[in-house]
Amino acid sequence: MVEGLEKREKKKEREKSLDFTKNVKRLEWNSSWVIPIKLALKIWRHYLYGVHVDVFTDHKSLQYVFTQRELNLRQRRWLKLLKDYDMSILYHPGKANIVADALSRPLEFEIDDWVYLKVSPIKGVIRFGKKGKLSPRYIGPYLIVKRIGSVAYELELPQELATVHPVFHISMLKKCMRDP
Numbered sequence: 001m002v003e004g005l006e007k008r009e010k011k012k013e014r015e016k017s018l019d020f021t022k023n024v025k026r027l028e029w030n031s032s033w034v035i036p037i038k039l040a041l042k043i044w045r046h047y048l049y050g051v052h053v054d055v056f057t058d059h060k061s062l063q064y065v066f067t068q069r070e071l072n073l074r075q076r077r078w079l080k081l082l083k084d085y086d087m088s089i090l091y092h093p094g095k096a097n098i099v100a101d102a103l104s105r106p107l108e109f110e111i112d113d114w115v116y117l118k119v120s121p122i123k124g125v126i127r128f129g130k131k132g133k134l135s136p137r138y139i140g141p142y143l144i145v146k147r148i149g150s151v152a153y154e155l156e157l158p159q160e161l162a163t164v165h166p167v168f169h170i171s172m173l174k175k176c177m178r179d180p
Contacts, residue, residue, distance in 0.1 A: 048085055056092040063091050107170055109144050114176040116140040141176040
């Protein structure tokens, strides 16, 4: 009984997620910013009533959303929702968010890229290779031979690692910056 309810809840969440992505793709670029704000307000509304909220965006034109004269029906409806809260929308240049943007961007590799392989921490001292570093975090670099699915890659491993399976999850890889 409980498993059936959990499956039903997961299905509803998946459908909600699919609806969200379809709606965002359908919207024009200048109004797609409202959906994340709308969802955040829906989740955190009980904390936000009666408190001033600053919303930072890298779209300069959004600063003036409360003072625009001409709005379409959808924008008016969203503006009505936003007016319930004591909020101000502030411009924060995209250059200031470079680190956060890079960290939130999904990591992807291509075939023939060189990567380091993350070694799981094991107690004790381990040496890789004949004159290798003691207990390294990453070993390599190794060449990516093939992409398997969206999150796994096959590496070309040396003979000394022949007993290790050559397919690794993306979280175990680190991009190698080689000199040209």
